[in-house]
Amino acid sequence: MPAEEPAVLAENLRKRYGDTRALDGFDLTVAPGTVHGLLGPNGAGKTTAVRVLATLLRPDSGTARVAGFDVVRQAGQARYRLGLVGQHAAVDELLSGRQNLEMFGRLYHLSAADARRRAGELLERFRLAGTGGKPVTQYSGGMRRRLDLAAGLILAPPVLFLDEPTTGLDPRARNEVWDAVRRLAASGTTVLLTTQYLEEADQLADRVSVIDHGRAIAEGTPDELKHRLGADRIDVVLHSLADLPAASALLARIAGAEAETDPDRRLVSVPVRDRMAALGELVPALASAGITAEDVALRRPTLDEVFLHLTAEQKEAVA
Amino acid sequence: MTMTLTAPSRSPLARLRWAFTDGWTITRRDLTHWANQPVQFVVNLLFSVMVLLMFGFLFGGAMSVPGGGGYQDFLVPGVLALTMVFGVEATFTAVSTDAQRGVTDRFRSLPMAPSAVVLGRCTADLLNAVLTLAALVVAGLLMGWRWHNGFAAALAAFGLLLLLRLAMLWLGIYLGLVTRSPEAVMALQILVWPLGFLSNAFVAPSTMPGWLGTIAEWNPLSATAAATRELFGNPGWGGEGWLAQHPLLLALLWPAVLTAVFCPLAIRRYRNLSR
Numbered sequence: 001m002p003a004e005e006p007a008v009l010a011e012n013l014r015k016r017y018g019d020t021r022a023l024d025g026f027d028l029t030v031a032p033g034t035v036h037g038l039l040g041p042n043g044a045g046k047t048t049a050v051r052v053l054a055t056l057l058r059p060d061s062g063t064a065r066v067a068g069f070d071v072v073r074q075a076g077q078a079r080y081r082l083g084l085v086g087q088h089a090a091v092d093e094l095l096s097g098r099q100n101l102e103m104f105g106r107l108y109h110l111s112a113a114d115a116r117r118r119a120g121e122l123l124e125r126f127r128l129a130g131t132g133g134k135p136v137t138q139y140s141g142g143m144r145r146r147l148d149l150a151a152g153l154i155l156a157p158p159v160l161f162l163d164e165p166t167t168g169l170d171p172r173a174r175n176e177v178w179d180a181v182r183r184l185a186a187s188g189t190t191v192l193l194t195t196q197y198l199e200e201a202d203q204l205a206d207r208v209s210v211i212d213h214g215r216a217i218a219e220g221t222p223d224e225l226k227h228r229l230g231a232d233r234i235d236v237v238l239h240s241l242a243d244l245p246a247a248s249a250l251l252a253r254i255a256g257a258e259a260e261t262d263p264d265r266r267l268v269s270v271p272v273r274d275r276m277a278a279l280g281e282l283v284p285a286l287a288s289a290g291i292t293a294e295d296v297a298l299r300r301p302t303l304d305e306v307f308l309h310l311t312a313e314q315k316e317a318v319a
Numbered sequence: 320m321t322m323t324l325t326a327p328s329r330s331p332l333a334r335l336r337w338a339f340t341d342g343w344t345i346t347r348r349d350l351t352h353w354a355n356q357p358v359q360f361v362v363n364l365l366f367s368v369m370v371l372l373m374f375g376f377l378f379g380g381a382m383s384v385p386g387g388g389g390y391q392d393f394l395v396p397g398v399l400a401l402t403m404v405f406g407v408e409a410t411f412t413a414v415s416t417d418a419q420r421g422v423t424d425r426f427r428s429l430p431m432a433p434s435a436v437v438l439g440r441c442t443a444d445l446l447n448a449v450l451t452l453a454a455l456v457v458a459g460l461l462m463g464w465r466w467h468n469g470f471a472a473a474l475a476a477f478g479l480l481l482l483l484r485l486a487m488l489w490l491g492i493y494l495g496l497v498t499r500s501p502e503a504v505m506a507l508q509i510l511v512w513p514l515g516f517l518s519n520a521f522v523a524p525s526t527m528p529g530w531l532g533t534i535a536e537w538n539p540l541s542a543t544a545a546a547t548r549e550l551f552g553n554p555g556w557g558g559e560g561w562l563a564q565h566p567l568l569l570a571l572l573w574p575a576v577l578t579a580v581f582c583p584l585a586i587r588r589y590r591n592l593s594r
Contacts, residue, residue, distance in 0.1 A: 051424075055427075055428060056427055056428060056592070056593060057593050057594075058593050058594065076430055079428060079429060079430040080430050082428070084425065086421045086424055086425070087421065088420050088421035089420075089421075090421030090422050090424060090425040091420075092348065092422060093420070094351075094352045094355055094356060095348065095352070095355065096355070099351055099355075103344060103347075103348055104425070104429065106341075106344045107344055107345075107431040107435075108430060108431075109337070109430065109431070135355060151425070
């Protein structure tokens with residue numbers, strides 16, 4: 001593979017299901033050795049994109065290459081170079097962890113001895129050595145996910161696809177998976193990761209593509225994207241609904257941006273660039289204006305806001 | 320890390336070899352299930368033996384065989400054939416569980432031979448059928464059932480039974496790939512009962528109301544049961560119609576038709592997973 005060749009390349013992928021355009025001109029370039037996040041809401045086309053790239057699904061049109069091999073015409077070669085960890089822990093529940101890894105190793109055409117040795121290495125690496133002999137039915141959610149990851153890494157593939165690897169996991173198990181992904185990335189594996197969570201992309205990804213309606217609508221480092229998306233927000237919950245117009249004007253002046261109000265929740269919300277300075281200015285200003293706040297909170301933009309922002313940008317660009 | 324990797328080979332002979340090697344890996348997975356869950360495995364074997372004992376001893380006394388002779392001689396071939404039809408449930412459950420859990424997708428993302436998944440399933444399920452038949456035969460012999468036409472004819476009868484199981488395999492694979500909800504497993508578990516009982520397995524169709532008897536006569540299970548009764552030299556249900564007179568032909572024809580319909584459907588369905 002020449003050095004310039006991207007680890008993952010998708011060009012103008014299209015895939016229709018009836019009237020639904022699951023992929024509608026999807027482009028993606030992932031540099032070797034990086035972690036790339038594919039961020040989007042349910043139904044945006046993330047899973048379809050990963051399934052095409054992992055050779056599970058044929059695109060209607062467009063091309064995709066993994067480690068330099070076309071996923072349709074050279075699917076066999078591509079499969080030797082990619083690992084897939086899907087949304088379910090795709091392991092055999094009735095086998096033990098070790099038996100699972102040995103079986104998948106044999107199906108990767110390792111010799112019996114190599115499959116056995118590799119299973120041992122991976123169990124060790126994912127801290128499953130102690131429980132490797134137990135049937136998977138007795139595993140916790142986090143352990144299953146780790147076994148699932150291990151199964152995707154049997155050939156130490158240069159490219160690994162992770163489809164929503166932490167959906168449905170508790171925070172502890174989620175951290176375990178994040179650790180495992182970080183260690184993989186450190187060892188040089190290219191990782192394409194889909195997620196619904198901005199935080200997850202922020203934690204793990206070198207670059208992020210935001211996908212909506214089957215196409216990438218923004219791409220950049222997490223920091224670049226957050227700057228484009230407007231920065232953090234301050235939310236103020238008022239004691240009295242009557243203060244809403246006054247508080248709204250006050251926040252707008254401090255932040256230098258238009259405030260949004262939600263009368264039902266007695267909420268005023270405003271985006272801020274310099275979060276600490278704005279907060280420091282806001283609290284005394286509220287007090288001197290005689291406005292009582294029940295809660296003042298600094299927070300990151302939610303994914304909803306990211307999408308509202310980006311899709312609004314899109315519409316403007318079209319108009 | 321040092322690993323000997325077999326490069327993907329294009330030659331047809333190497334591909335065939337990998338199909339069998341990978342198929343055996345998939346088969347071994349089922350054998351490991353049995354070894355990991357010995358109790359479950361024995362209970363599954365004993366289930367069909369229980370059906371045999373229940374009908375032989377609880378209802379057997381009240382049954383009369385149309386052509387005369389002991390009820391167990393009529394019953395055992397019927398239960399053997401019934402068990403082959405019930406096997407569809409095991410195949411269906413295995414296939415749909417793999418599809419739901421994403422195991423099928425993982426297999427499809429591996430550089431293994433695509434046909435191996437089906438080959439492995441067939442081998443494992445047929446092995447299971449052989450073991451189930453063996454358990455039933457032992458129980459039958461203990462109940463006093465015998466075959467009377469020699470060993471070769473008996474072997475042919477077992478061949479027909481496995482042929483029916485093979486036909487059910489394709490049906491099970493197809494249904495498992497089409498319906499993925501856990502509720503469908505329940506529905507099938509219930510539906511196999513009327514499918515199995517609406518046959519000549521336990522009583523002669525001539526004792527049923529006319530239209531039910533006709534359905535029972537046309538049931539593929541009835542064809543295999545009647546043919547194995549003939550091969551074992553056990554009493555049949557003595558029907559007069561064309562169906563009753565040609566059980567051997569039908570016991571070959573029915574599985575062939577079922578396979579001809581559901582094998583291509585199952586393969587197309589598997590290929591269409593990538594659509």
